Amino acid sequence: MTEQLYETNPYQKNFTATVLSCKPCSGNHWNVVLDRTAFYPEGGGQPGDIGTLNDITVTDTQIKNGIILHTTTEPLDPGTQVTGCIDWDYRFDLMQNHSGEHIVSGIIHADTQANNVGFHMGKDVITIDFDLPLSPEKLPEYERLANQAVWDNLATEITCPDAATLQTLDYRSKKELTGKVRIVTFPGYDTCACCGLHVLHTGEIGLIQLLSIQKHKSGSRIEMLCGQRAWEYCHAVRTQNHAISVALSAKPLETAAAVQRLKQENNALAARISALETAAFEKKAAELQNAGNVVLFEEGLEPFSVRKLAVAVMETCGGWCAVFSGSDETGYKYAVGQLDGDTRNIVRAMNQALHGRGGGKPFLAQGSVQASRAEIEAFFAGLSDG
Incomplete structure (x- = not known):
C-alpha cells in the first residue's frame, strides 16, 4: 500500500520515495508504483497529478484496484530511490477550481435542492451538471454569494467521522457511501463527501466566475472558472472590450450601447441596400x-x-x-x-x-x-x- 502524502498535506510539492515496481503500458510509457507519493490520482472529479520523478516526466496518475500508478515517459528500476516533484501550478489550479465547485454546488443546492450529478474539470472550463432546471437570471446572485465565501477566507474543514456521527450529518453525495467517508466542509456554504484536494482557506480560490447556465438533459449545466483561470478570462474580456472601446470611440462601460447603435445603423443600411438592389x-x-x-x-x-x-x-x-x-x-x-x-x-x-x-x-x-x-x-x- 502506497503512503498517500497528499492526504495529510495537499501542499507538499516534493518528496522522496522508493520504486516498488515498474511495468510498461500503452504508448511507450510505464506505470510506476512507489512506497509513498504526493501525486494525487484521478478521483472525485479531479484529474490526476503530473510532474517528475528524478526528472522523468509523469504524464498522469491513476488508482486501479487500490494501487496508485504514476505514468512515466521512461522506466525506473525497482528499488531505486527517487525524488518526486508535482507540477504545482497544475495542482493548485485544480484545487482552486475543485474548491470553487463545492461552494457553487452548495449554494445552488441550498437555494433549489438541485443535486450535483456531474462534474468535469476540463482544460478550458469547469462544468457542473444539476438534476433540475436552473434560472439563468439567478446566475449573478449565485456568483456573488460564491465570491462572498472567497472574501470571508473561511478555513476548509476535512473530517472522517465514524458511522454514528455520519448518520447525523447533512451532506451532499452523488451515491450511497459505506466504510470510511471523507467529509469536506466550507462552513456556511457546503458539506460534501469528497476524496479530492482542496485549498486550506477559501481566500486562496481568488475569484469565481460563473459563465453560463445551459439546459442539459432534464436539468442544467453550469460553466465556471476559478482562480487564475478566472483572472485570465477576465483579462481576455477586458482586453477585447478595450479594443472595441477604441474602435467605437466609446467608454469601456458603454461599448454594449455603442454596438447596439451600430447594429441598428447597419440594419438600416442593409434595408436600404436591399431596396436599391x-x-x-x-x-x-x-x-x-x-x-x-x-x-x-x-x-x-x-x-x-x-x-x-x-x-x-x-x-x-x-x-x-x-x-x-x-x-x-x-x-x-x-x-x-x-x-x-x-x-x-x-x-x-x-x-x-x-x-x-x-x-x-x-x-x-x-x-x-x-x-x-x-x-x-x-x-x-x-x-x-x-
Missing part, C-alpha cells in the same frame, strides 16, 4: 424582357442576391437565366433558373464541366463552380451551339 434587379429584368436564355456576371453579390437576380430575370426573359458572381481566383457562386422549367440537366452538366457543386429544385438551383469566366462563357456558348 431590388430596384436594380427589376430594371435589369425589364431590360431583358423576352431575351431568351441569359447568362449574367455581377460583381460582389452574396448567394442570396445571386438567387434574387436570377429569379427576377427568369420571370421576364422567356428562357433560362444563369447568374454568376465571384472571380477567376476564388471561383463563382451561381444561380440557374427557368420559370416553369427544368434546369437540372444544365446544372448537372455545368457542375461536371466546371468543377461545381450545388443543386436545388428543377426550376431553380444554386451552387458554386471553380472555373474562370471564360470557361463559364464557353460552356454556355456550347449549349447555345447545341
Whole structure:
C-alpha cells in the first residue's frame, strides 16, 4: 500500500520515495508504483497529478484496484530511490477550481435542492451538471454569494467521522457511501463527501466566475472558472472590450450601447441596400424582357442576391437565366433558373464541366463552380451551339 502524502498535506510539492515496481503500458510509457507519493490520482472529479520523478516526466496518475500508478515517459528500476516533484501550478489550479465547485454546488443546492450529478474539470472550463432546471437570471446572485465565501477566507474543514456521527450529518453525495467517508466542509456554504484536494482557506480560490447556465438533459449545466483561470478570462474580456472601446470611440462601460447603435445603423443600411438592389434587379429584368436564355456576371453579390437576380430575370426573359458572381481566383457562386422549367440537366452538366457543386429544385438551383469566366462563357456558348 502506497503512503498517500497528499492526504495529510495537499501542499507538499516534493518528496522522496522508493520504486516498488515498474511495468510498461500503452504508448511507450510505464506505470510506476512507489512506497509513498504526493501525486494525487484521478478521483472525485479531479484529474490526476503530473510532474517528475528524478526528472522523468509523469504524464498522469491513476488508482486501479487500490494501487496508485504514476505514468512515466521512461522506466525506473525497482528499488531505486527517487525524488518526486508535482507540477504545482497544475495542482493548485485544480484545487482552486475543485474548491470553487463545492461552494457553487452548495449554494445552488441550498437555494433549489438541485443535486450535483456531474462534474468535469476540463482544460478550458469547469462544468457542473444539476438534476433540475436552473434560472439563468439567478446566475449573478449565485456568483456573488460564491465570491462572498472567497472574501470571508473561511478555513476548509476535512473530517472522517465514524458511522454514528455520519448518520447525523447533512451532506451532499452523488451515491450511497459505506466504510470510511471523507467529509469536506466550507462552513456556511457546503458539506460534501469528497476524496479530492482542496485549498486550506477559501481566500486562496481568488475569484469565481460563473459563465453560463445551459439546459442539459432534464436539468442544467453550469460553466465556471476559478482562480487564475478566472483572472485570465477576465483579462481576455477586458482586453477585447478595450479594443472595441477604441474602435467605437466609446467608454469601456458603454461599448454594449455603442454596438447596439451600430447594429441598428447597419440594419438600416442593409434595408436600404436591399431596396436599391431590388430596384436594380427589376430594371435589369425589364431590360431583358423576352431575351431568351441569359447568362449574367455581377460583381460582389452574396448567394442570396445571386438567387434574387436570377429569379427576377427568369420571370421576364422567356428562357433560362444563369447568374454568376465571384472571380477567376476564388471561383463563382451561381444561380440557374427557368420559370416553369427544368434546369437540372444544365446544372448537372455545368457542375461536371466546371468543377461545381450545388443543386436545388428543377426550376431553380444554386451552387458554386471553380472555373474562370471564360470557361463559364464557353460552356454556355456550347449549349447555345447545341
